[in-house]
Amino acid sequence: ETGVTQSPTHLIKTRGQQVTLRCSSQSGHNTVSWYQQALGQGPQFIFQYYREEENGRGNFPPRFSGLQFPNYSSELNVNALELDDSALYLCASSLATSNSGANVLTFGAGSRLTVL
Amino acid sequence: GQNIDQPTEMTATEGAIVQINCTYQTSGFNGLFWYQQHAGEAPTFLSYNVLDGLEEKGRFSSFLSRSKGYSYLLLKELQMKDSASYLCAFMDSNYQLIWGAGTKLIIKP
Numbered sequence: 001e002t003g004v005t006q007s008p009t010h011l012i013k014t015r016g017q018q019v020t021l022r023c024s025s026q027s028g029h030n031t032v033s034w035y036q037q038a039l040g041q042g043p044q045f046i047f048q049y050y051r052e053e054e055n056g057r058g059n060f061p062p063r064f065s066g067l068q069f070p071n072y073s074s075e076l077n078v079n080a081l082e083l084d085d086s087a088l089y090l091c092a093s094s095l096a097t098s099n100s101g102a103n104v105l106t107f108g109a110g111s112r113l114t115v116l
Numbered sequence: 117g118q119n120i121d122q123p124t125e126m127t128a129t130e131g132a133i134v135q136i137n138c139t140y141q142t143s144g145f146n147g148l149f150w151y152q153q154h155a156g157e158a159p160t161f162l163s164y165n166v167l168d169g170l171e172e173k174g175r176f177s178s179f180l181s182r183s184k185g186y187s188y189l190l191l192k193e194l195q196m197k198d199s200a201s202y203l204c205a206f207m208d209s210n211y212q213l214i215w216g217a218g219t220k221l222i223i224k225p
Contacts, residue, residue, distance in 0.1 A: 004158070035215075042203055042215030043159070056212055090158065104149075105213070107158035 002027050004108035006091050012114045018079045021111045023091030025072040032074040033105065034066060035090040043090055049074055050096055078113075086115045118142045122204055122216040128194055129224050136189045136202050136219045144209020150178050150189045151203045153218065159203055162189065191221075199223045 005024045013019050025032050031050045035043035045058035049068035063079040072093070078085055088110040094103035120140040128134040140148070147166035151159035165171055165180035165187060177190040189202055201218040208214055 040217065042205070042217045043213075044215070045212055048212075056210060058212070103211075104161050104164065105159075107151075107160070109156075109158045 004091055004093050004106050006089075006108035006111050008111055009109065010112045010114075012116060013081050014116050015081055015083060017081050017115075018077065019081060019113060021076040021078075021089050021091075021113075023074045023076070023093075023108060025074070025091075025093035026106045029093035029095050029106070030072055031094045031096045031103065032068055032072065033092045033094070034074070034076045035092065036060075036085075037088040037090055037110070039087075046076070081115045083115050086113060088112050118208060118214055120204065120206060120214055120216045122202075122219045124217070125220045125222065127222045127224060128191075130194055130196060132194050133190065133192050134194060134221065136191075136204075136221065138187045138189070138204035138216055140185050140187075140204075140206045140214075140216075142185075142206060142208055142214070145182060146207040146209065146211055148178075148180055148187045149205045149207070149213065150176075150187075151205070152200050153203060154200045162202075194223050196223050196225070 007022050033048040034046040037043045046060050048056040052068045065077045067075045090110045092105035092107045094105050122138045150162040153159040163178035170179045175192045180187045201220050203218045205213040205215040
């Protein structure tokens with residue numbers, strides 16, 4: 001089975017620009033979550049998608065938005081980039097079933113965004 | 117409110133044992149996870165505890181006390197490849213993960 005793949009691995013943007021990050025879920029997984037990880041910090045939850053709908057959101061402004069596609073792949077879009085958006089963006093997939101609560105996340109290697 | 121805390125950095129010797137502690141506060145709890153993250157790589161799953169007690173998996177064990185809001189990860193027979201950051205995270209009442217900042221473990225020969 002293939003794991004979680006993210007693209008691009010590294011990118012540099014300037015303040016005010018927009019960025020789109022992409023994620024392919026692990027085969028058989030139906031839920032995708034996005035996290036922001038600043039250097040030396042733990043991941044911060046951005047949002048989660050299940051069946052193409054957002055079903056949970058962390059403390060991030062609306063300029064952070066996302067999509068999940070029918071094949072369970074996903075995009076994270078960030079508008080009006082700020083310097084503090086510089087971080088590693090991690091995508092994680094999992095399999096959510098009707099009678100399960102806690103699901104083990106499988107992470108991708110991340111997209112490292114630098115905003116200048 | 118919710119918070120989670122773990123030491124920033126620990127140093128241990130190859131072949132030894134190390135215990136990484138994690139304390140948390142939350143009103144809703146659905147289990148605690150430990151992940152390993154090597155520099156520049158994705159976090160990888162190590163363990164999940166939802167009931168009190170010790171879960172052993174090879175050289176790694178994880179312990180949970182829900183009444184104390186406390187967990188630890190125990191690594192035995194340390195190897196150089198165990199040098200990494202170890203992240204603890206609890207799952208809250210909305211099944212969202214709240215992460216600690218990670219403990220950087222340095223293994224010395």
